[in-house]
Every structure is written in structure tokens, then in C-alpha cells.
Amino acid sequence: MHGPRWRNNFEERGYRITASRSAILDVLSKKRCHLTAEDVFFEVRKIQKGIGIATVYRTLDLLVQMGLVCKFDFGDGRARYELASGEKGHHHHLICRNCGRIINYDDFLTEETGLVKKIEKELSQKHSFEIDAHQLDFYGLCKDCQKEVK
Amino acid sequence: MHGPRWRNNFEERGYRITASRSAILDVLSKKRCHLTAEDVFFEVRKIQKGIGIATVYRTLDLLVQMGLVCKFDFGDGRARYELASGEKGHHHHLICRNCGRIINYDDFLTEETGLVKKIEKELSQKHSFEIDAHQLDFYGLCKDCQKEVK
DNA sequence: AATAATAATGAGAACCATTATCAAAAGGAG
DNA sequence: CTCCTTTTGATAATGGTTCTCATTATTATT
Ligand SMILES: [Mn+2]
Ligand SMILES: [Mn+2]
Ligand SMILES: [Zn+2]
Ligand SMILES: [Zn+2]
Numbered sequence: 001m002h003g004p005r006w007r008n009n010f011e012e013r014g015y016r017i018t019a020s021r022s023a024i025l026d027v028l029s030k031k032r033c034h035l036t037a038e039d040v041f042f043e044v045r046k047i048q049k050g051i052g053i054a055t056v057y058r059t060l061d062l063l064v065q066m067g068l069v070c071k072f073d074f075g076d077g078r079a080r081y082e083l084a085s086g087e088k089g090h091h092h093h094l095i096c097r098n099c100g101r102i103i104n105y106d107d108f109l110t111e112e113t114g115l116v117k118k119i120e121k122e123l124s125q126k127h128s129f130e131i132d133a134h135q136l137d138f139y140g141l142c143k144d145c146q147k148e149v150k
Numbered sequence: 151m152h153g154p155r156w157r158n159n160f161e162e163r164g165y166r167i168t169a170s171r172s173a174i175l176d177v178l179s180k181k182r183c184h185l186t187a188e189d190v191f192f193e194v195r196k197i198q199k200g201i202g203i204a205t206v207y208r209t210l211d212l213l214v215q216m217g218l219v220c221k222f223d224f225g226d227g228r229a230r231y232e233l234a235s236g237e238k239g240h241h242h243h244l245i246c247r248n249c250g251r252i253i254n255y256d257d258f259l260t261e262e263t264g265l266v267k268k269i270e271k272e273l274s275q276k277h278s279f280e281i282d283a284h285q286l287d288f289y290g291l292c293k294d295c296q297k298e299v300k
Numbered sequence: 301a302a303t304a305a306t307a308a309t310g311a312g313a314a315c316c317a318t319t320a321t322c323a324a325a326a327g328g329a330g
Numbered sequence: 331c332t333c334c335t336t337t338t339g340a341t342a343a344t345g346g347t348t349c350t351c352a353t354t355a356t357t358a359t360t
Binding site: 073075079111130132140142146 | 221222223224225229244246247253255259261262265268269270272273274277278279280281282283284285286287288289290291292293296
Binding site for chain 1: 319320
């Protein structure tokens with residue numbers, strides 16, 4: 001996820017590479033986790049003093065549309081954004097119901113990736129659906145919250 | 151998902167079985183799909199004329215907490231509720247990015263269920279996480295929207 | 301049955317993440 | 331520089347959800 005690639009991507013579509021936009025991409029590149037729009041906003045303001053929250057939302061939308069960023073909704077009322085590092089970089093989630101902690105994992109079981117592909121193929125045919133992505137999340141209690149709740 | 155079970159469940163916890171509450175459960179039982187709170191509200195009003203939207207939200211929360219109802223968030227800004235029919239009744243989703251259509255499927259591949267269990271076990275150990283549920287969604291374009299977009 | 305205690309409810313206000321609006325600023329083409 | 335398009339920030343508006351609070355319904359106690 002370094003410069004040239006997304007720069008080309010921008011230019012091809014006639015989008016301008018502005019300071020705000022590249023600052024937002026910088027933040028997403030460095031903090032590789034599930035940032036809310038607000039998180040991004042505060043982080044980017046350290047670089048781009050005057051940036052407005054609207055620009056953050058607009059840019060995030062843009063990046064999602066371009067496929068450079070993934071948008072998640074874990075059910076706590078705010079969207080989360082994360083750099084889409086393509087095939088490699090794809091991961092699934094463990095989400096704590098108590099504290100909201102989110103754990104990424106990409107050390108899939110050997111069967112895991114293969115089966116998901118197989119399911120996708122099967123479902124595509126059966127439902128005439130053109131699948132381009134999937135999301136697998138596990139919900140429960142994290143280590144710390146297990147004690148706490150008991 | 152018929153009477154006695156959830157009635158007991160309610161009484162055990164000291165919750166009252168009111169007309170509104172059982173009307174809401176009725177609606178969820180009959181319309182077996184992903185209803186928004188508003189959907190439920192309008193549907194229930196046919197039975198319980200004076201019911202307020204706040205009661206719908208409160209009751210849905212209650213039912214989710216009790217494990218009788220599942221709450222989903224497919225990223226369109228509104229939560230969806232659906233009767234949790236336990237082990238049987240569990241299903242995964244196909245979601246159209248264009249029109250928002252949601253397709254349930256529970257005709258899992260034979261390997262599908264087994265593998266998910268295996269992953270859960272593995273993840274539980276590795277991350278000391280107590281997993282109690284999972285959600286698997288596939289995103290893409292439904293049959294109708296494939297033509298439209300092209 | 302009457303009374304007291306508690307739980308549930310409806311109306312509407314409040315909340316809060318996200319979107320829309322719009323005038324100003326910045327960037328690019330010539 | 332000039333014209334035209336895109337981007338931006340401030341702020342208002344939106345819309346789903348939650349909160350507040352006075353009223354009502356249900357249950358427990360006498
Ligand atoms: Mn993630
Ligand atoms: Mn479903
Ligand atoms: Zn936790
Ligand atoms: Zn569709």
C-alpha cells in the first residue's frame with residue numbers, strides 16, 4: 001500500500017490528490033486497525049490542522065468506493081474503516097460483546113480459505129449472485145471480560 | 151418458537167408478558183425475515199393500535215438480550231431483527247450492494263458447519279476468547295442488479 | 301377488594317453519527 | 331491571469347435510536 005499504486009488509481013478516475021486525501025490515507029496506513037471516522041479525524045488533524053469532519057467522511061466514502069478501504073459495521077452504531085490490503089491482508093474478526101475489542105486474525109486454518117472460496121462459487125451459481133467479498137465475524141467475550149462478567 | 155418456551159423464559163427473569171411484547175414476538179414469528187424496528191412497528195400496530203416506537207425498541211433489545219432475537223447490522227444505517235431459532239434456524243447471508251436485498255441461506259455445504267465449529271474451537275484457544283456466535287455474510291450483486299449496473 | 305409497590309408504556313425531547321448545503325478556496329487547462 | 335471544475339470547511343439537516351418522565355398496567359400484600 002505505498003504511493004504509486006493509489007496515486008495512479010486516483011488519476012485514472014480524475015480525482016485530485018489533495019493534502020487532505022493523502023493525509024487520510026497516511027493515517028490509515030500507519031494505524032492498521034479499525035478506525036472510526038472520528039478516530040481518523042483527530043489523527044489527521046495533527047497533520048492537516050484545518051481539516052473538517054465532512055472531508056473525512058467524503059474521503060473515506062471515496063476510498064471505499066475505489067476499493068482501497070473497507071468499511072465495517074460491528075453493531076455499535078459507528079462505522080469502522082480499515083485499509084484494504086487486497087487478497088493478502090484480508091482477515092476475519094473476533095469481537096467482544098462486552099468491551100467492543102476487535103481482534104483481527106489472518107492466520108486462517110488451511111481449510112478455511114479454500115472452503116470460503118468453494119462456498120462462494122456454490123452460492124454464486126445457486127442464487128445467481130455475483131459475490132465480490134465476504135465478512136466472517138465471531139462474537140463473544142475476550143479474555144479480560146470473561147473474568148469481569150463472572 | 152411457540153408459546154411455552156419464551157413464556158417460561160420471561161417469567162424466570164421476572165419480565166411481564168404484556169400484550170405489546172407478545173404482539174412483537176408474533177410479528178417476528180410470522181414474518182421470518184430481517185425486519186427493521188420500523189417494519190416491526192408498523193406491523194405490530196395492526197394488532198396493538200396504540201403501541202409506541204419506543205416500546206418496540208425496548209422490547210427488541212430485551213429479546214436480543216434474552217437470546218430470543220438476533221440483531222444484525224448490514225451497514226445501511228438501520229438495525230435488522232430476526233427470530234433466533236437456535237442452532238436450527240441459523241443461517242448466513244447474501245447481501246446485494248446495489249438494492250440491499252438480503253438472502254438467507256441455511257443449506258450449508260456439508261463441510262461448512264463442521265469447519266466453522268473447528269475454527270471456533272481453534273480461535274477460542276489461541277485468543278482465550280469465549281465465542282458464542284458468528285456471522286458470515288457475502289456481499290455482491292443480486293441477479294436483478296447485475297443487469298442494471300451493466 | 302382495596303392498597304401499595306413495581307414494571308411497562310407512549311409521547312416527545314434529546315442524542316449522535318452521518319449527510320446535505322452552500323459559499324469560499326484550490327487546482328488545472330489554456 | 332482567466333475560466334471552469336473540484337474540493338473543502340462550517341454549519342444545518344436528517345434519521346435511527348435512546349432517554350425522560352408522567353401515566354397506566356400488572357403484581358404483591360393486606
Ligand atoms: Mn479488521
Ligand atoms: Mn438472516
Ligand atoms: Zn472484552
Ligand atoms: Zn440487488
